[in-house]
Amino acid sequence: MSENAGRWLRDEIENAILSNELGPGTRLDETALANRFGVSRTPVREALMQLGAIGLIEIRPRRSAVVVDLPPRRVYEMFEVMAELEGMAGSLAARRLDSDSREAIATAHDRCERSAGAGDSDAYYYDNEEFHKAIYAASRSDYLAEQCAQLHQRLRPYRRLQLRVRNRLSTSFSEHCAIVDVIFAGDGEAARKLLQAHVGVQGERFSDLVASMAAR
Amino acid sequence: MSENAGRWLRDEIENAILSNELGPGTRLDETALANRFGVSRTPVREALMQLGAIGLIEIRPRRSAVVVDLPPRRVYEMFEVMAELEGMAGSLAARRLDSDSREAIATAHDRCERSAGAGDSDAYYYDNEEFHKAIYAASRSDYLAEQCAQLHQRLRPYRRLQLRVRNRLSTSFSEHCAIVDVIFAGDGEAARKLLQAHVGVQGERFSDLVASMAAR
DNA sequence: CACAATAATATTGTATACATAAGCTCGATT
DNA sequence: AATCGAGCTTATGTATACAATATTATTGTG
Numbered sequence: 001m002s003e004n005a006g007r008w009l010r011d012e013i014e015n016a017i018l019s020n021e022l023g024p025g026t027r028l029d030e031t032a033l034a035n036r037f038g039v040s041r042t043p044v045r046e047a048l049m050q051l052g053a054i055g056l057i058e059i060r061p062r063r064s065a066v067v068v069d070l071p072p073r074r075v076y077e078m079f080e081v082m083a084e085l086e087g088m089a090g091s092l093a094a095r096r097l098d099s100d101s102r103e104a105i106a107t108a109h110d111r112c113e114r115s116a117g118a119g120d121s122d123a124y125y126y127d128n129e130e131f132h133k134a135i136y137a138a139s140r141s142d143y144l145a146e147q148c149a150q151l152h153q154r155l156r157p158y159r160r161l162q163l164r165v166r167n168r169l170s171t172s173f174s175e176h177c178a179i180v181d182v183i184f185a186g187d188g189e190a191a192r193k194l195l196q197a198h199v200g201v202q203g204e205r206f207s208d209l210v211a212s213m214a215a216r
Numbered sequence: 217m218s219e220n221a222g223r224w225l226r227d228e229i230e231n232a233i234l235s236n237e238l239g240p241g242t243r244l245d246e247t248a249l250a251n252r253f254g255v256s257r258t259p260v261r262e263a264l265m266q267l268g269a270i271g272l273i274e275i276r277p278r279r280s281a282v283v284v285d286l287p288p289r290r291v292y293e294m295f296e297v298m299a300e301l302e303g304m305a306g307s308l309a310a311r312r313l314d315s316d317s318r319e320a321i322a323t324a325h326d327r328c329e330r331s332a333g334a335g336d337s338d339a340y341y342y343d344n345e346e347f348h349k350a351i352y353a354a355s356r357s358d359y360l361a362e363q364c365a366q367l368h369q370r371l372r373p374y375r376r377l378q379l380r381v382r383n384r385l386s387t388s389f390s391e392h393c394a395i396v397d398v399i400f401a402g403d404g405e406a407a408r409k410l411l412q413a414h415v416g417v418q419g420e421r422f423s424d425l426v427a428s429m430a431a432r
Numbered sequence: 433c434a435c436a437a438t439a440a441t442a443t444t445g446t447a448t449a450c451a452t453a454a455g456c457t458c459g460a461t462t
Numbered sequence: 463a464a465t466c467g468a469g470c471t472t473a474t475g476t477a478t479a480c481a482a483t484a485t486t487a488t489t490g491t492g
Contacts, residue, residue, distance in 0.1 A: 003277070004277045004445080005445080005446070006265065006445080006446090007277070029473075030473075030474070031472095031473070031474095039446075039447090040446060040447045040448070041447085041448090041474090042258075042445080042446055042447065042448090043445080043446065043447095045262065045474090045475090046261065046262065046265045046445095049222065049262045049265045049266050049269070050265050050266065050268065050269040051269075052266065053265070053266040053267075053269035053270050054269050054270065061219070061220045061223070061474085061475085062452090062453055062454060062473085062474060062475080063453095063454070063455090063473090063474085064473075064474085074358065074359055077357045077358060077359035077360060078359050080357060080359075080360070081301070081304070081357075081359060081360055081363060084300060084301070084304050085297070085300070088297070088300050141293045141296060141297075142290065142293060143290055143293035143294050143296075143297060144293060144296070144297055147297060220475080221475075221476070222475080222476095245443080246443075246444070247442090247443070247444095255476075255477090256476060256477045256478070257444090257477085257478090258475080258476055258477065258478090259475080259476065259477095261444090261445090262475095277444085277445085278443085278444060278445080278482085278483055278484060279443090279444080279483095279484065279485090280443075280444085433492105434491100434492090435490105435491085435492085436489105436490090436491080436492095437488100437489085437490080437491095438487100438488080438489080438490095439486105439487085439488070439489090440485100440486080440487070440488085441484105441485080441486070441487080442483105442484085442485070442486080443482100443483085443484075443485085444481105444482085444483075444484085445480105445481085445482080445483090446479105446480090446481080446482100447478100447479085447480085447481100448477100448478085448479080448480100449476105449477085449478080449479095450475105450476090450477085450478100451474105451475085451476085451477100452473100452474085452475080452476100453472105453473090453474080453475095454471105454472085454473080454474085455470105455471085455472075455473090456469100456470080456471075456472090457468105457469090457470075457471090458467105458468095458469095458470100459466105459467095459468090459469105460465105460466090460467085460468100461464105461465085461466080461467100462463105462464090462465085462466095
């Protein structure tokens, strides 16, 4: 239980939200949560305050907290910023690459190749995450890496929908190949452009996203 | 009192930290804070949980919360990301500018000119903030604008130090002039470059920053 | 005089109680 | 039939009590 009910609850509830078990708009009844997790309302409230502070839930005074429902426009804006930060991370990674980071990226890339080849969407989903984290780390900017990882996590539910799109898996992997090439070649600007395009919700990919959100 | 002690306390303590009244490393004794603000420990704890969630304080289980002390390297990384996001906002603003945003930017720019001309550092500090906010808003991306404003606020203590540097005030304003020109001309890439350079801690400006931090 | 072990103290983590505001039911009125 | 309102029910906001742990002080020993 992490020896700390508040922190543990924050993680539990956060996971429940990110895994869509507690979908957007769900009311978060403090007493119900307290019963569900076998604690009093005090640590539940502390967990909720934390989730409210990071924007995962909305805390309305005297009324229940609810899971935030991001409007499509805002999700789009978040992807836009994500693309910019990923591009930045790629650019820095290309310029600052050392042998350790190079190896970490290569390893993650190989794993992606295997799961993409096997057509294993779930495995690829995980390996893809590791691949991107390897690039964040290679940027040598801890703050940037944290911001990227945070946004990545926040957008997880929407990204998962995207992967379902036909051929997205092999398309994604071939984009990875090009990204690895330019990073290993030390070409920061190329890495920035490719990563921006990789993440970006432009053209048809954006309409796919909007369509999958509307279908929900 | 905002009719909500927890929220009110969060703002109070946040201000106390950002204004350096509660400097880095300060222990935050719950009982002491409760007495100081005339409430019980419960809302104090809720405020602390929120500030912990946004990274302003560090919450160490069973030990007091402390105001985080950002290492110079991390401050530098935050400025780096800030520069990227400001550049992005400028780029979008130039491409999406409408007459309302144009007017808001022009107004803020005029105010900066007045305070810079008067050599009023405090007034310029405020007007500068409004100028940048006008650009964020002109980007038409609410999420980006929020992220920029948040980072801007978080870096406030360090930025304030920077403004003290000799000639920074007039230098800053002449940079504003160039920025306004290219945004009004609709040149997104130029706006991105100029804003990145304006915010960025490159060359001598970076050493100024490190020096002022070390002097603390 | 320094240092380690132990006792005393202070602080945090959680539960519970109670006051207060929001929401809801049901009846009355237009 | 629909709408408004009074009273009731439920949930939230805050205070307080108590248990558990960290910190400080004290005492004894080398």
